[in-house]
Amino acid sequence: MKKIVVAIDGFSSCGKSTMAKDLAKEIGYIYIDTGAMYRTVTLYCIRKGLFSDKGLDIEALRQCMDQIKISFLLNSHTGRPDTYLNDRCVEDEIRSMEVSSKVSIVSTVGFVRSAMVAQQQEMGKQKGIVMDGRDIGTVVFPQAELKIFVTARADVRAQRRYDELKTKGSDPVYEEILQNVEERDRIDQTRAISPLRRATDALLLDNSDMTIVQQKEWLFKAFAEALERAK
Ligand code: DC
Numbered sequence: 001m002k003k004i005v006v007a008i009d010g011f012s013s014c015g016k017s018t019m020a021k022d023l024a025k026e027i028g029y030i031y032i033d034t035g036a037m038y039r040t041v042t043l044y045c046i047r048k049g050l051f052s053d054k055g056l057d058i059e060a061l062r063q064c065m066d067q068i069k070i071s072f073l074l075n076s077h078t079g080r081p082d083t084y085l086n087d088r089c090v091e092d093e094i095r096s097m098e099v100s101s102k103v104s105i106v107s108t109v110g111f112v113r114s115a116m117v118a119q120q121q122e123m124g125k126q127k128g129i130v131m132d133g134r135d136i137g138t139v140v141f142p143q144a145e146l147k148i149f150v151t152a153r154a155d156v157r158a159q160r161r162y163d164e165l166k167t168k169g170s171d172p173v174y175e176e177i178l179q180n181v182e183e184r185d186r187i188d189q190t191r192a193i194s195p196l197r198r199a200t201d202a203l204l205l206d207n208s209d210m211t212i213v214q215q216k217e218w219l220f221k222a223f224a225e226a227l228e229r230a231k
Contacts, residue, residue: 003029003128004230005143006223007136009196010150012184013157015207015215016132019150021080023219024130032072032123034133034140036083037116038107039094040070044085045106046098056105065115104187107134113193134188137199146226147202148219156208157181 006029008020017033024031048064050057072081073089082091093099106112113135120140124131131140137147152160158178165172188196198204203222207215 002230004145005124005127005141006130006146007141007144008132008148009134009136013161013181014150014152016150019219020130020132030129032131034120036094037070039099039103040083040085040090041068041112042099042103042106043090043094044068062111108191110193134196135194137202139194145230147199148205149198149202150205152208154181
């Protein structure tokens, strides 16, 4: 059976990771969360004390890049891959607020992006992969057989994040979350290297008013059609 590359890009908090994970599981493809890779580099920087009042020490990071080994290992309990930094699981730590607030800075650094992109291209060499991020269809796999660009209104995304945090037991402030969502959109879209943008041949999915079931149907149809075209 022919395998293809599925590239899913889009704004933060629009549910792309969930849909990418579900699709990969269903079709037996490998799932790679590239945001987790940038988050892992950020965690490394925090642990090494590379952030100060003056910002990120980019030269120091350049010196340590070859000490950062990122890998993914399937978690048999969740059925999903966990992220590892130098063979230690960091899946929970990379989702912390501290990492979330610093990752946009790390992901603007050119040598970090080229190291991540090279690793991502290596992972997708054999195809049979679903990769989500910001530059997968534009930079990492411009030849991907299926490209999807996911979006939703900022207020809808902020509400989803708010609900998620609330279920986890915290006491979020909706206005703060909305501000954070809008700020990350701005940074992602305006950075000099690989800004977030829709590839001209990417299918657009605006899931603002879609249910999970409708979204799933849309995605599976898009995958089936792409597979058919690739035959
Ligand atoms: O998808 P996420 O929110 O976990 O991503 C974390 C950050 O990493 C986000 O601010 C954008 C950045 N990122 C990127 O620049 N390129 C990617 N391919 C994936 C994520």
